Amino acid sequence: MNLLPYLVTGWLFLAGLYGVVSSTNLIHTVVSLSVVQSATYVLLLTVGFRTGGTAPVFADIPLGTAVVDPLVQALASTDVVVGATVSALLLSLAIQVHKRSGTLNPDELRSLSG
Amino acid sequence: MSRRGRLAVFSVAGLGLAVLLVAAFLDARPFGTAFHPLGDASVRASLLERATANTVASITFDQRGLDTMGEEFILFAAVLGAAVLLRRDREEREAAAPDERREGRGQVGHMPEVIRLAGYLVLPFVVVVGIYVVAHGHLTPGGGFQGGVILATGLHLVYLAGDYPALRWLQTNRIFEVSEAAGAAGYVLLGLAGLAATGAFLYNVMPYGQLGQLASAGTVPLLNAAVGIEVGSGVVLLLAEFLEQTLVLREPGGNRRAGAGG
């Protein structure tokens, strides 16, 4: 069975997590989070694929043509919007962290320990 | 925890997670499977019952319209959140007032007139494309979210063309906040109209028309328009907050913030 799309999902997920865990810059952390989210897009679209299917838009193809699963595409587009907005919020927070603490390095941000 | 310790623990845990995921993937259906019962049912419903050529749009705005309402309000909340988080604090408020008008100009240095002209010429085309994508969301790939982003970023051609004051005018005017809220409320009202008419929230109450025509799919084009307005305005507001941080706000003492624009 063709595992490659699934393995890409796993790789993106873990690489993104590694980025978050090892990051020394909060912007890098937020972008790594986007990489983790990309894994969810890839998995959704992988699960929806049908061999020989075309795009599920019937503007110019005859009814009854085999198409890929449109449901996961709708879910993925919802996911994209969610991801973009959450990234915007986290980046706003990163800007403020930099303004207040003068640094973006999580190793140097120690005010919350204990 | 020290960096080395953290990476060591993560290596082990990450390996475990990889094993879990791969084991799950091995049990998943083969890539390209024909088993999509819900997708097939959605396609049939979209084409035969609701005359919507773009089945994804039918799912997004008709069959799973509640999800989309939640999603557009996530954008709404994020714009509110960015406005809250990037608001001017006391120091910035005091510093900005006298300087702003003077400093808002020429942020991107001297821009050749031909680029400015090119930006203004391309802008109407981009706006038309954006409106087209929103309006035809039920027929071809696209829709409110995609078209809204095109519209919002197209507006920023003005900024790219070097005319930041024009962009500032558009941004500081309350029009986008109102239009964003109106788009969001419009979606809710359309849903409540369905509730009032049939007792089901977000019921598709408009006539369905003929498949492939512009006037088809019932409320889907209207919902697309509402979302397009909301997303377009929301993205403009969001970008405005970030641009203001880099281009307008100054550190106390009047120095430009490090690494800002220009």
Add this chain to the structure above:
Amino acid sequence: MSAALLTPLMITLPIGMAALMVALGGRLPRRVLDVLATATAATVAALAVVLLVATATAPGRVIAWAGGWTPRQGMSIGIALVSDPISAGLAIIAAVLATAALVYSWRYFDAVDVYFHALMLVFLAAMCGFVLTGDLFDMFVWFELMSAVAYALTGYKIEEAQSVQGALNFGVTNSIGAFCTLIGITLLYDRTGALNFAALGANLAGQRPDALVVASFVLLVTGFLTKAAVVPFHFWTADAEAVAPIPVCALFSGIMVELGIYAVARTYWTVYSGTLPPSAIRGPLLAFGVLSAVVGGVMCLAQRHIKRLLAFSTVSHIGLFLVGVALLSPAGLAGTAVYILGQAGVEAALFLLVGVILLRLGAVSERDLHGRGGGMPITATLTIIGGVALAGLPPFATGLGKAITEDAGVTEGFGWLVAVFVGASALTAAAVLRMAARVFFGLGSPAAKDPTSRGADEDEGEEVEEVPTGGVPRTMLIPPAVLLATALGLGLLPGLGGAIGQIASDFFDRAAYASQVLGLPTPEPRTAAVHVSGFTAASVGYGLLSTGLAVLIAALTILRSRLPRWTLAVARAALPLLRGLRALHSGHVGDYAMWLVVGVVALGGAVSLILG
């Protein structure tokens, strides 16, 4: 079918009002915003009560299909809003707490433009959507909406470095959890081709739990456990609640984290109970619950920062809720439901009271506050009542919940859980009582520099917007008083235990849920109505024991300087452990992400091992 109109209205009313507020913008005076927001929240509460009554009558679930897409041939294309008494109850709690928080913030808060009120209303709508939905992906969407609003509200006080940092830690950790949940949802969709809870459950029933089913469960539940602040997904809690505005903290601790526990229970019972045997889930979830209870309790007692103290008490009690759910018996779930009923009000009330302290005295550390709270008798009394309710003193609803859960634990053969319940509630209550004793009565010597602290307590003092010269405003004391009174009243309610017992059994009935939602023929009704005990003699005893222990521990910590030397030596031996535990709470977002992955692997590994 008018009850089906309620659920969409409960969601659309707050978000519609939020949109309206933003459209009208700064033109509205503050008072109008307050009234509009509070009225909307109160209306949602009223609708939720009507919904609860509707669900209490047979057949027990109110179902509304969005878009009118009722199921055909067992296929559900649309999204169902399914409410049973438990979801209606949680919605009531959410709306009541939101109303209380909004009333409280009339005087507490210097709100910025219209944003605070709009965000709070959207938060309420998201919580209602989360409990009322019957579709897994829709639940994820409301989860993300809740989270986005939570990040913005946590970082509200942008001028403090700790505030934005705490919000960022919260944001990153919670997002990772959400993405894990989404992967789980996708895997489930791949296997079953469905997203509706009922359809998922019907499809999975009888299947052998292979790696995909286990992985999807573990990943799905990770996001919910992160939201619920279960150890080791809990690190964000203290950081976020230490810095978020008080009304927001009241909502977080009062209802938001409890929703994570609800989601775990709902997911297991509606989707996985036909395939994953209880034996595979019970052990691991119990372990996580006990771990949270213990870690939360110990960390709670060790805190000097009064908001972090309450945050860890939340973690500890969440652990106890998870234990009740993890017993996987109707009595256990009933116990947790009653416990949440009481605890929500108590936690929120305690946060609101801490807010009063902050407003009047302008500091967050017990050291800075020592003895300065002398002129606040009502606040002091309410705080002590809150502390005692935290310990589960009968007849508070918290005590009743503990009683039912402890009894369920004994019935299932886990008698030692009683010790966990008594211990955790004693530790958290002791912390609150100690705080009250130090702040309001100046008992004991001012706390010396804490040898295990890593700096979080040495806070510069929370920035407050106004310090009223007169007494504490009534609008700030009435909400906590009402909430505590409700917690007491619910415990006194006759027949609550029995009613919740039946509700819990229905919650477990996957087949009835599926048949009602999907319109299939109803199977034979469940025969056995589960017997749920009320206050037995033993449980009253345990409640009194917890309270007594709490008072004792509080007294011991206050009178530290007068204790005999050997006790101090014992305590000193435990210091390295405590120091290590506190060091783990490093404030570093990379650490939190690492612990999340560790938690996922631990849960996945445990479940896989049990299944063999």
